[in-house]
Structures are given as C-alpha cells and as structure tokens.
Amino acid sequence: MRYKIAELLNKSVIKIVLAIVLGFLVGAIALILAGYDPIASYSMMITSIFSSPQNMVQVLILTMPNILTGLSVAFAFKTGLFNIGGEGQYLVGCMAAVIVGGELKMPPVINIIVIMLVAILAGGLYGALAGLLKAKFGIHEVITTIMLNWIALYFNNYLISVPGIGVKNTQYSIAIKQNAWTNILSNWKTSSSGKAYLASHHTLATILLGTDINYGLIIAIAAAIFIWFLLYKTTFGYQVRAVGLNKEAAEFAGIGVNKNIIMTMFVAGGLAGLAGALQMAGSAPHALSTLATEPGYGFNGITVALMANSAPIGCIFTAFLLSGLQFGGSTMQMNLGTPSEVVNIMIGVIVFFVAVASMFTMLSEKIKKRRVKNAD
Amino acid sequence: MLTSILLAISITLMYSAPLIFAGLGGVISENAGVVNIGIEGMMTIGAFAGAAVGYFTANPWLGFLAGGLAGGMLALIHAVACISFRADQTISGVAINFLGPGLALFLSRKLFQGGTTTKPVPNQLPSFHGNYVTIPIVLLFVLIMWFVLYKTSVGLRIRAVGENPAAADTLGINVYKVKYLSVFTSGVLSGFGGAAMTLAVVSNFTPSTISGQGFIALAAVIFGKWKPHGTMCACLLFGFAQALVVILGGSNSIIQIPSSILSMLPYVLTLIILVAFVGKSTAPKADGIPYVKGQ
Numbered sequence: 001m002r003y004k005i006a007e008l009l010n011k012s013v014i015k016i017v018l019a020i021v022l023g024f025l026v027g028a029i030a031l032i033l034a035g036y037d038p039i040a041s042y043s044m045m046i047t048s049i050f051s052s053p054q055n056m057v058q059v060l061i062l063t064m065p066n067i068l069t070g071l072s073v074a075f076a077f078k079t080g081l082f083n084i085g086g087e088g089q090y091l092v093g094c095m096a097a098v099i100v101g102g103e104l105k106m107p108p109v110i111n112i113i114v115i116m117l118v119a120i121l122a123g124g125l126y127g128a129l130a131g132l133l134k135a136k137f138g139i140h141e142v143i144t145t146i147m148l149n150w151i152a153l154y155f156n157n158y159l160i161s162v163p164g165i166g167v168k169n170t171q172y173s174i175a176i177k178q179n180a181w182t183n184i185l186s187n188w189k190t191s192s193s194g195k196a197y198l199a200s201h202h203t204l205a206t207i208l209l210g211t212d213i214n215y216g217l218i219i220a221i222a223a224a225i226f227i228w229f230l231l232y233k234t235t236f237g238y239q240v241r242a243v244g245l246n247k248e249a250a251e252f253a254g255i256g257v258n259k260n261i262i263m264t265m266f267v268a269g270g271l272a273g274l275a276g277a278l279q280m281a282g283s284a285p286h287a288l289s290t291l292a293t294e295p296g297y298g299f300n301g302i303t304v305a306l307m308a309n310s311a312p313i314g315c316i317f318t319a320f321l322l323s324g325l326q327f328g329g330s331t332m333q334m335n336l337g338t339p340s341e342v343v344n345i346m347i348g349v350i351v352f353f354v355a356v357a358s359m360f361t362m363l364s365e366k367i368k369k370r371r372v373k374n375a376d
Numbered sequence: 377m378l379t380s381i382l383l384a385i386s387i388t389l390m391y392s393a394p395l396i397f398a399g400l401g402g403v404i405s406e407n408a409g410v411v412n413i414g415i416e417g418m419m420t421i422g423a424f425a426g427a428a429v430g431y432f433t434a435n436p437w438l439g440f441l442a443g444g445l446a447g448g449m450l451a452l453i454h455a456v457a458c459i460s461f462r463a464d465q466t467i468s469g470v471a472i473n474f475l476g477p478g479l480a481l482f483l484s485r486k487l488f489q490g491g492t493t494t495k496p497v498p499n500q501l502p503s504f505h506g507n508y509v510t511i512p513i514v515l516l517f518v519l520i521m522w523f524v525l526y527k528t529s530v531g532l533r534i535r536a537v538g539e540n541p542a543a544a545d546t547l548g549i550n551v552y553k554v555k556y557l558s559v560f561t562s563g564v565l566s567g568f569g570g571a572a573m574t575l576a577v578v579s580n581f582t583p584s585t586i587s588g589q590g591f592i593a594l595a596a597v598i599f600g601k602w603k604p605h606g607t608m609c610a611c612l613l614f615g616f617a618q619a620l621v622v623i624l625g626g627s628n629s630i631i632q633i634p635s636s637i638l639s640m641l642p643y644v645l646t647l648i649i650l651v652a653f654v655g656k657s658t659a660p661k662a663d664g665i666p667y668v669k670g671q
Contacts, residue, residue: 030479034486082466139650142413142466143598146591147643154643158636293584302470339485344478352453352471355463362461 006367012309015360019353020307020321027346031338041338045328048335053203057211059320059327061283064216065090066319068275069301071227072127074310076141076268078231079260080244085130085145086298088152089123089269091291093276095152095159096122098288101176101281102165111180116219116277123273124266126152131265135258141265149294157290173288182214182282214282221316223271228312230267240264272298300326303347306354322347380623386506387622390577392615393510394419397569398593399600399607400514400521401447401562406602407525408558409538411664413469414454416590417476418566419573422447424480426571427581428487430497440501440571447567448560450476455559459552462666473590481583494574494581501575508576517565521604534558538660541667551667566590588643595646599653602660613649617642 008014028038049059069086076083083089097119106114130144159173160166166173178186188194189208198205207213231237242250243260251257275297280286304322308314329343353359398415405412425446430439454472457463481492488494502509525531536544537554545551569589574581592614593607600606621638 030482034482082470084470133647133651137651140598143591143595143650144647146588147595147646150588150643151640154636154640157639158634161634161636293587299474303474306467337490339482339490341478341482341485344474345482348471348474348478351474352457352468355467355471356457356461357463359461359463 003368006364012357015357016307016309016354018360019350019357022353023346023350026349027342030345031342034339036336036338041332041336041342044332044336044338045325048328048331049324052206054206054210055327055331057207057213059323060217061212061214062323062327063320064214064220064282065275065279065297066300066304066323067217067220067224067316068271068278069297070304070308070315070319071224071301071312072268072271072275072298073301073305074308074312074315075227075231075240075271076264077305077310078244079240079264080247081131081134081141081261081264081268083127083130083145083265083268084142084298084302085127085148085269086272086301087294087296088145088149088298089126089272090276090279090295090297091149091152091156092126092269093119093123093273094280094288095156095276096273097277097280098173098176098286099159099165101180102174102287105177106180108179111177112182112281115176115180115281116274119273119277120270121273123276124270127269127272128262128266130269131262134265135261149298153291153294156288160288160290167287171290172285175286176280180281181286182216182278184208184213184215212283214278216278216282219278220275223274224312224316227267227271231312236263272301303351306351384616384619384623387619388612388616389511390506390508390615391618391622392612393508393514394569394572394577395589395593395596395611395614396514396518396608397510397572398566398590399596399611400517400604401565401569402594402597403521403600403602403604403607404525404534404558404565405562406597406663407538407660408534408555409541409660409662409665409667410455410458410555410559410562411465411469412451412454412559412562412566413466413594414450414472414476414590415562415566415593416586416588417469417473418447418450418563419570419590419593420476420586421450421480422567422570423574423585424484424494424570424581425567427494427497427574427579428483430499430571430575431495431580434498436497436499436501436575439497439575440568443571443575444564444567447570448564450479451559451563451566452556454563455556458666459555459559462668465664465666477583477586480581484581492583496579497575500579501572503576508572510572510576514572515608518604518608525604535660537667538662541662545667545669551669555667566593569593592642592646595650598659599649610649614642614646617645 031038031041049055072086073083097115100118101115130141130148133139133144134141239255239260242255243257247257300322304315304319307318325343329340332338333340398419401415402412422443426439426443429442430436450472454468457468458465484492484494533549533554537551541551570586573585596607596610596614599610621641624633625635625638
C-alpha cells in the first residue's frame with residue numbers, strides 16, 4: 001500500500017494534480033485570512049462558467065490564445081529554453097495581422113490565410129531574435145524575451161499614433177477588414193434573414209450576438225496536434241528533444257545546437273504570433289489598442305505549459321482549465337467582491353509546486369526507504 | 377544648461393536607486409549560487425508594502441522597512457524551493473513573479489476599497505533639492521556589500537558557496553545556511569528597491585509601478601560582472617536611460633520623439649549592453665545548480 005503511494009507520488013500527472021490542489025488550498029487560505037468565504041467564492045467561480053451557454057462560449061474564446069501561447073512555451077521547453085517572450089511575440093503577431101488585414105484588399109479565405117502566415121512569420125522572427133541572442137552571445141533568453149516584451153508593447157502604442165495605421169483621436173488602430181473575420185456566421189447574423197431567425201431563437205442569439213464566437217479554437221487545437229506531430233514524428237522534433245535532453249550528446253551526434261535553438265524559438269514565436277492573428281481576426285474590435293500593461297496571454301502560456309508538463313495535447317486541457325479559472329475569477333469579483341487576483345496567487349502556487357515537483361519525488365523516496373526499513 | 381545637467385543627474389540618481397537596491401539583491405543571491413529571476417516579484421510586493429504601510433502609518437521609514445521585510449518573506453519561499461527542494465530555479469522565480477503581483481493586488485483590493493492602486497502616502501522619504509535620501513542609503517549599501525563580500529570571512533564564505541559548495545562544505549561552512557541567508561537578504565534588498573519606487577520616485581503603488589525593473593537589475597548584475605560596484609555602474613547607466621525618457625519626453629525639449637519610442641530606450645539599451653558585454657563576464661561557477669550534500 002505504502003509502496004503504491006510512493007509510486008503514485010512519482011507520476012508526473014499526480015504531481016501536477018497535487019500542485020493544482022495545493023493551488024486551490026493556498027488560495028482558500030488567502031481568502032479566509034482576508035475575510036472572504038472561500039467555499040462561496042470557489043463555487044461561484046466554477047458554477048458561473050457553466051451557468052449559461054454564453055459564459056461557456058466566453059471561456060472557449062479565452063482558451064484559444066492560451067492554447068497557442070502554452071504550445072509556444074511547451075515547444076521551447078522541449079529544447080531546454082524558457083520562452084517568457086510570448087507576450088511580445090503575441091503582440092508582434094497582432095500588429096502584423098492588423099497591418100496586413102487592415103491595409104490590403106484580398107478575397108475571402110485567402111485573406112485570413114495570408115494574415116495568419118504573416119503573423120506566424122513576424123512572431124517567429126521576433127522569437128528567433130531571442131534565440132539568436134542566446135545562440136550567438138549566450139545571453140539568457142529569460143532576460144532578452146522580457147526586454148523584447150516591453151519593446152513590443154511600446155511599439156504597439158507607437159503604431160497607434162502613426163497616421164494610416166492608428167485611427168485619429170482614438171486609442172485604436174484600423175480594424176481588420178470584415179471579410180477576414182473568423183467569427184461564425186458573421187455576415188448572416190447581421191443580415192435581415194439572420195436577424196429574423198435569431199429573434200425567435202433566444203439561446204442561439206445570445207451566443208452569436210452576445211459573444212465573439214469564432215473558429216480560432218479549432219485552429220488552435222489543430223496547431224496542438226501539429227506540434228505533437230512535429231515533436232514526435234519528425235527529424236526536426238527529434239533533434240529539438242535531443243538538444244533539450246543532453247546538449248553535449250546532441251552536439252556530438254552532429255545536431256547543430258545553435259541552429260536548433262534559433263529554429264525552436266522561431267516555432268515558439270510563430271505559435272504566439274498565430275495567437276495574435278486569430279485574436280485580432282476573431283474578437284472585437286479587430287484592431288490594436290493602446291496598452292498600459294502586457295495583455296497576459298504570454299504569461300498564461302507559461303502556466304499552461306507547466307501544468308501540461310510540456311505535452312502539446314495536454315496544453316489544450318490545461319489552457320481550458322486556466323481560462324475557466326480566469327473567467328470564473330472575474331465573475332466572482334463582479335458578484336461577490338472577492339478579489340480576482342486570488343487566481344494569480346493560485347497560479348503562482350501551482351507553478352511553484354510544479355517547480356518543486358522534486359519535493360514529491362523526495363517524499364516518495366522517503367516513503368520507500370521507510371518500507372525497506374520496515375521490511376528489515 | 378547647468379540646471380538641465382543637474383536635473384539630468386538628479387533624475388538619473390532617482391531612477392537608479394531602486395535598480396541598485398534590486399541589483400545588489402541579485403549580486404548576493406547569485407554569488408551564493410542561487411539564480412533569482414523572482415526579483416521583479418519581490419520588488420512588486422516591496423513596492424506595495426512600502427506604499428501601504430507608508431499610507432496607514434504616515435511614516436515613510438516604517439513603510440521602507442515593511443517593503444524590505446515583504447520582499448524578504450517572498451524570497452524565503454524561493455529559498456525553500458531552490459535550496460531545500462532543489463527546484464528548477466528559473467521556474468520557481470517565475471512562480472515568485474506571479475505570487476508577488478498577485479498578493480500585492482489582492483491585498484490592495486482588500487485594503488483600498490477594491491482598488492488596484494494605493495492612496496498616495498502622506499509623507500515621502502526625505503529629500504534635498506529633489507534628491508531623495510534613498511540615493512545616499514543605496515550608495516552606502518554598495519559600499520557595505522563590497523566590504524562584506526571581499527574583505528570579511530562572511531563574504532568569503534558566500535563566494536565559496538557560489539563557486540564550489542562541496543569544497544565549502546568540507547571546510548565546515550554550513551552551505552544551506554549561507555544560501556538561505558543570502559537569498560533572504562536578496563529579497564530584503566529587492567523589497568527596498570520596490571519601496572524606493574513608491575516612497576520616493578512616485579508616492580503610491582499602481583499595477584505598473586514595477587514594470588521590468590527587476591529584470592533590468594538582473595541584466596545589470598550580468599553587465600556588472602556579479603560585483604556590487606560593477607552592478608551599481610550598470611544600474612546608473614540604466615537609470616540614465618530612464619532619465620532620458622523623462623527629459624526628452626518633456627514638452628519643451630529640443631528634439632521631439634514620440635513618447636512610446638522613447639519608452640523603449642531602457643529596454644533596447646539593456647539588450648545592446650548585454651550583446652556587447654555578456655561574453656566577457658562569467659557567473660559564479662555553481663550559480664543555478666542546486667547543492668546536494670554528499671554528492
């Protein structure tokens with residue numbers, strides 16, 4: 001029995017589940033200490049997600065960028081790189097998408113494909129820059145990507161002041177042309193026949209008109225499957241993982257480590273850039289806006305990847321979990337006044353316990369040792 | 377002309393002080409072999425605690441001390457993870473960077489009627505012609521840190537633990553104790569750095585008060601070759617970049633540059649300096665590697 005517990009503690013899935021449970025536990029303690037009711041707060045957090053179809057759709061919309069930035073961090077992790085630059089790469093993707101999608105006239109379908117490709121390229125190059133700085137100059141990617149995040153944020157704000165890209169006297173840029181939007185039935189729902197139909201179908205109307213429901217999530221899930229394929233079924237993925245497991249051995253086996261670092265960061269940046277493009281194409285106002293702080297999707301990606309143990313398919317589920325927590329956290333604040341930042345505390349605790357996952361291994365070893373002693 | 381030069385120096389020093397505090401925090405932690413990516417989070421909680429205690433007690437000194445203590449407490453969490461549980465130090469640091477702002481904003485909403493910004497403190501730290509007292513304090517700290525690290529046996533122990541913990545252990549140095557104390561001190565200093573923002577540079581805490589200063593301080597540690605005086609010089613350079621943002625951003629400045637382009641300056645400068653200098657500096661040998669007794 002004890003041996004079984006020890007074995008269980010050593011499983012990575014169990015470690016992550018324990019980390020999540022501890023996150024909720026510490027969050028509850030923080031709530032109690034601050035004088036809030038943790039049970040009421042948590043149940044509000046969870047029930048609000050499922051309380052209406054509209055809310056469920058909102059969580060799914062939030063999930064899309066989190067899957068992609070999660071994949072971005074997870075992919076870089078596989079080669080031993082820590083991509084904290086998702087914020088910047090996401091923003092660069094947004095900027096590229098809005099410039100191309102707002103300025104150029106293109107036929108439908110082709111336009112969204114071009115927008116996505118340009119955003120992937122832009123985000124990818126921005127990520128590759130951090131990879132280059134690491135490979136060529138040995139500068140830690142954590143520092144460079146953080147600096148690049150702030151540079152991207154201020155560049156975003158600068159673009160809004162540029163005539164032709166920014167809309168005069170507003171906090172917004174020009175919007176992506178409507179025929180490139182990824183919203184489901186975006187033309188039909190505003191047409192007269194659509195309006196007439198939706199007037200008699202209330203639930204459908206709240207989803208189609210009350211949310212920015214879009215195809216982005218499907219593309220994000222496809223991307224997760226593609227990244228899984230890339231990592232485990234191709235030579236490139238094999239090389240990425242080899243460098244992550246043992247740099248020296250990989251070098252010895254003839255894998256170009258430096259080239260690999262840059263390529264990996266390109267893919268990681270491209271994923272975050274794609275998140276930017278899909279967000280711009282899928283959610284109102286379909287334009288850039290002046291930012292005071294980072295939008296947060298890049299940092300969400302870190303949590304998503306860590307919770308998923310860097311498994312691409314796992315990112316889909318952990319992104320959903322995180323988005324649910326964040327959505328639930330904001331409704332909890334609206335309805336009960338409980339600070340939504342408790343979610344950030346929970347996320348911090350979860351990441352912390354993923355970092356000290358070795359604690360569970362040590363515990364498992366201790367339990368096993370005791371068993372041996374008892375056997376003697 | 378002279379007044380504008382004096383103004384530039386004054387603003388440079390004002391923005392450098394928080395960076396130097398945090399940079400010193402990075403120096404002591406990394407010299408003891410623990411990478412501290414969490415400085416940013418420790419600065420944030422320090423900035424909040426400084427502003428909140430400064431507001432409620434009307435005493436900026438109590439606020440300053442509270443900032444240091446708050447940073448130190450957060451650092452202990454990092455220490456437990458990195459030293460006792462051999463955690464991945466980068467990931468633990470990232471967790472600290474979630475926890476710091478999370479706790480700060482959570483407490484802010486609780487204490488300031490649901491707001492994420494604190495009310496302005498009634499009294500800032502004392503200043504002389506716009507030069508805050510944090511500047512001489514931090515310069516004194518640089519001197520003390522340099523003296524302790526290079527002229528005392530305590531400093532020798534800290535550096536020994538960062539360079540070769542196994543050898544230090546055989547000499548009877550308590551490696552874990554030295555690491556714990558260094559990381560705690562690192563947090564206190566980072567907390568001071570945060571409080572030096574909210575009690576001198578500005579007078580309240582907002583979610584964007586600490587926006588990358590912790591990471592700039594880390595870059596300064598690398599640029600300063602992991603030495604207190606070197607780190608100070610690097611921080612002064614970054615402080616100057618921030619002063620330029622303020623001076624050139626003024627409406628009556630000679631050249632008109634869009635403010636958002638100017639705001640990039642400190643971050644771009646950090647990257648350029650890292651590219652130019654990083655290859656020539658080397659970290660303490662056992663930096664970032666967890667120490668396991670008897671291995």
